[in-house]
Amino acid sequence: MQTKQDVIHWLEENQAPFIRMADEIWENPEIALQEYKASKLQAGYLENEGFTIRWGSGGMPTAFIATWGQGKPIIGFIGEYDALKNLSQKNQATQEPVVPGGLGQGCGHNLLGTGGLAAAVAVRRWLEEQGKPGTVRYYGCPAEEILAGKVYMARDGAFDDLDAALNFHPSSINSPNIGTAVALNNLKFRFFGKAAHAGASPHLGRSALDAVELMNVGVNYLREHVPDTTRIHYVITNGGDLPNIVPAEAEVWYFVRAPERAGVDEITERVRKIAQGAALMTDTRWEEEFITGCSNTLNNHALADLQYRAMQEIGPIDFTPEEKEYARTVNEAFPPDVRHNLFLGLRLPPEMEGEPLLGENYPGRNEGEISTGSSDIGDVSWITPLCELNTACHSTGAPGHSWGIVATGGMSIGHKGMLHAAKIMALAAMDLYSDPEQLRKARAEFEEKTKDHPYRSPLPPGAKLKV
Template identity: 40%
Template structure:
């Protein structure tokens, strides 16, 4: 792409940084859970309106979902923003030790305060460039609530919010800088609610039918099932209701939540059917009843190498992030809270091998990734799941990663929350914004690039049309309200 255009957009993002750092920090302070992100979504939506965007709220029957639009005509380029936090992740910012601000409170344990604002910066920077250069096209910001256990984007896809989008771009905070093409797993979530008969555990246990026994037998059965399922599948559970704390009572109710993951939705549904048989078998063994409640789901991610290659090329043109000694020093303190195995595992997980700028091997001796991950143009397995996957099945989609965290940091930990307001994280956020905006401009400027990305997407979806994994009668308000 034109280096002058890249420089222009990068300069715009740099000018925006002070105000948008404050915006990100405010969302970090709000730390609102899925579908409750009222302050965060209002702040983001209002910022779009102040920059000339037309904002539609309440998308897909979700109070905190919105779309901001600027411009007109084709192509339509979407930027995805998230802003939900996690329960029980309270942590003081910029300290390298566990220090909750309030016991049991919420915290941004996945960096979505940075993610949402970084995508917002990209959206507004690109809109300004289009306006200044009188260029056609439509830029949209998708305010996507409930990524953590809510599958907000899946509901938006089901409602047709992406039907006219030509390409979608996003990013995520990480311990590394670059593009990594991944095949994330599809996921289905179900509650298995058992009902039995209460009884005195000493005098009349023979009259009771233990729902807690049924949960435990189900868990044992699924443990045996793990040996006989495809190796890339994953099954996790949490007992959400033990039926009470009295040991001398036969528990009449109990509940367990299962997450069932597989490389694609067809496999996930098949595996869910096998898990259901185990649940019904446990109910039979204990003479209890089981109710199976669908909670939510997300489809596997469909990578687009064409878009990812373009994104990587823009990251090369942008150059390294200008971290300073203070950034490195704080990252070192955070990294000191990890074992060496955790650091090596982080490097393996994100497959940080060669470095574009230095050709050096990344070994974790430098606590921040100061270079750029080499992009090999190949997709790699990643065991996590994301509702970005559903978007990728209805429009070409790509994402990059930016080094907001010290190498060794794992998502959903206090270390992520502690780094959420750090100067290094702010720099990574701005760098991601530059990458997204320049890639969006490349798509708007080159019909060949967009055509190639679309052709790849059509080839990968040929004969495998998207089927929304969330039934029509399941609404966002019901998710995790059981």
């Protein structure tokens, strides 16, 4: 393999094992931190390709870092593999679970991880044949769905020596994402009061549930005095056992999101004060369990340009009429307002509404836009230049984390989107290895954007993930 066309060709010719791998992960969905099969499958493949594997980054047994080659530059490909609850789905265009209530790849992470792995393998083969210096890394990152894996790996220094990183996320459109995903804190507040018989001696009790409810009321008043872009959501995870016992223990679980890390930190402090106030009002005690936090995403435009250039070299994805029909059937299962909202997010001309599947390539089109979702890829983007690539692995009308995403992620639509991403990432990496000017540009942009805000882990000292 010499040229970019050779690498594209190699990925075409050798797609079968990568498709098998993606399908195997799709057929055996595993929840965050339990991705034993997926991580073993990927690490085993990379080991056979000459990569050395280091397990357990960030204290997670399903995290691994695969390294091949030596010297600079060091380019990382970021993978994920975790699935979601209640999204079990047969490999068909209409909703029907394999196991009712079971797991499913509702975010396409079977494709995400395997696409990155395929790119890493292609680039490693090209580097070797070229006799070029350079190191290829693949990161097997667990637990993206609980926004934890990369944050804990980052705290371990896993990404510190990278010159740049490439990753992709399955989507319904081929385009580099140059918007940002918001930062987040994920934490629980537990209150401790005194149990008492609620009928006979309520005056002897101190209700931890009262504290939870008053805390939530306080937070709901806080909403008026935070920027519009803030999101605060909660669920009560323990509200006591029986109405006739004053609850001695209660718990509420919070997510706090804001466009930047500093905003999340500030609002979390105010939420803590409310917890303190609720404890005072109810004569209870409170404690906090900080589960995880993540940073907003800083997408690198120089890398987005390389990705778009690669897309133009590769051409669009050629979806067949059968695949379009399959996508249309999936879309039709979702309400028109859901589909319309998704279409608006694609920022396409209005006459394209109703297209079930998009094979064309688009340049980055969401500069400065803030998506209210979060991803732990954000933390990597503050440590090394990175731009999240999106490719069309799903139909246009299936919302994120739905059975519709699962339905296209285990068949040819998902396979084609994954292969497209692998080619784009491989070509972008070839530019970074062979053209120092491209890497310099990406790094200069990164240094400029981060110079006043060096990366700080969102995790408080000593935070430990329950594995």
